[in-house]
Amino acid sequence: MADFNTIDDLDLDGKIVLTRVDINVPVENGRVTDATRIEKIVPTVKDIQARGGIPVLLAHFDRPKGQRVDAMSLKQLVPALESALGQPVKFSDEAIGGPAKRAVADLVKGDVLLLENTRFYPGEEANDPTFAASVAALGQIYVNDAFSAAHRAHTSTEGIARLLPSAAGRLMEAELRALDAALGNPDRPVTAIVGGAKVSTKLELLTNLIEKVEHLVIGGGMANTFLVAQGIEVGTSLAERDMADTAREILEKSAGAGCTIHLPVDIVVAREFAANAPSEVLPADQCPADAMILDAGPATVAAISEVFAASRTLIWNGPLGAFEIPPFDAATNAAAQAAAALTRDGKLVSVAGGGDTVAALNKAGVADDFTYISTAGGAFLEWMEGKELPGVVALTKG
Template sequence: MSWKTLDAFDLAGKRVLTRVDINVPMSDGKVTDATRIERIVPTVKEITAKGGRVVLLAHFGRPKGENVPELSLAQLVPALSEHFGQPVQFTHDDTYAVVLEQTKALKDGDILLVENTRFYPGETANDPEFAEKMAAFGDIYCNDAFSAAHRAHASTEGVARHLPSCAGRLMQAELEALENALSKPQHPVVALVGGAKVSTKLDLLGNLIPKVDQIIIGGGMANTFLAAQGINVGKSLCEHDLLDTARKIIAKAKAGNCELVLPVDVVTSLEFKAGATATTCAADACPADQMILDAGPQSVARIKAVLDAAKTLVWNGPLGAFEIPPFNAATDAAALHAAALSKAGRLLSVAGGGDTVAALNSSGAADDFSYISTAGGAFLEWLEGKTLPGVAALVAAKS
């Protein structure tokens, strides 16, 4: 671990400039999913309990450097106050000097929310002057927004250049989970990679092959790998222009002693809709007029056997069109099996990505996974082996 945590600082009497991700869905002025708020509660409460003064930085939506009233963070104050168990102050004034004075007037244990950072062009441009001015709002910088760490913005990267910096508890948990899963994992390591298209997962597969022992490939992208081996996939979603690329990935995996686990049987249908008639057949026997929409029971049995022998699992993407029954069967079965192994202490399971979180929640397996990241793009970029500016800034800040 080359970055500091909250444990490294005496927070009493200090303004802790805390970058969070509270970009939550809303309807009629109400938060409809408070997961991201719930996950920052431990960091905020720890800072206030230790006598720190919390100054929250966050973005909301894409205002593109303009003051867009409907994207004001003011509407989140009631939800934040409820989850933190105390009143949250808000900077209604847009004048820098006034906001600065508000931060200086805070008392130990207070919480102040600063307006949407993306109302200002200097945020997404990572303008050095803007970052320096923002840094004056705090004495210590705490980044608790791993989900925004792949953005080199003023509030995620620039501010860390000016203040003693650390990771918040959510950021710490994300980084430790990912390091345990990929940087220093227990082998055998299995990656389950699903989703619609190979084209969106090329960097991910390229980075995983040297690091893992097996890659289970599912979803629409599995069809491209089947087709690359000369198998007719009927009317299935398939990137026929990437067959050569798929063959290169197969060759790279073989050379790297990484086994690619593809479906051996599949579930097909004439149409993609709820309650559609589904047929199970061998992976190489898809009818010409049908489409592959899920992995079959023999494939699920193979996946379960792979998971039984594994010590570490990294999961990104579903095995089939899980949104519509009965094409959720393989994803649900594999997820519940991984969850049971994790609960029994036999498997470290780390999952992330939008569709992945939705699929695991739908299956009922989410609660028993070792760690589920809600970070989306940042989670995927980490798996791709890319440097995340927000994390790199914390590493640099330590030295």
């Protein structure tokens, strides 16, 4: 893993610390409805303050596309920030120029300042050097705590890091260490679960993983495409029949790479996609022509659980079935509980990420038992695909 500075490595005392955070939270009628992302930045802000630094927060909200949009102002997040931090938070309605400079000049130790939405400026997403210099001029140190935006080479995630002494915040540090433990330098054997609807959206992911893991469990609608590729009929199930050749190629490559791919051996089928629709468990090759596969069956879960038990590391991205509606959440729930039990017993390092995955693990009641859960979405997926993330590369030493 590339070496990077943390906030322990830099002298922050008396310095203005430009701190990139992800507080892109859901808001309804001007009120934050889920403050999870805001709560996660608290350790970084408090640690900067404890080292004598003065945090000036940089963040985006929604997609204003370089225009000032009042409904996307960060000002509406100030009450939630104050609640999470337990102190007043100052606000500047500009992120550069005279107003921002004056707001920074008024700060003393113990203060926190939030600058306006960086995406109100065209230079943010363009990673414009002039805009980057204008923002960097406000501070002496740069800390990036927004892994979830690290796959984007924007001014606030990458450009400023080139201009100031830079470090990873606590959340970024935890994420990078967890990811390194999962794929960079993992305890082996490594198992990956990849679920979701479409092979086409996770092609790069599958291709990268078969070179990196010993076991690859494929679930959800993706598994149906692999069944089709093996000549198995899947009735009215979601499947990308035009991806069958690609699925066969992945199966062939995995054999050469020493990676075992695990597909469902039994299936749960129904005639309609609805909660508590009448369903039955059948062997994977016996889906009726008028039925759809909505989950993996109990024999598949038992097989997956055995793979977990023989593994040291697990990476999870995507559910095994239509987890949103019962009873088609059973396989995802049972597999998640098996992984959680092994993790609690110290036998498995378990790292999960992606929106549906986090929702599924929360639903299964095991999110707190996993070693690490990433809420990063796109950045987590690009990391699993083996891509370099600009916001991370910019922090590396040397």
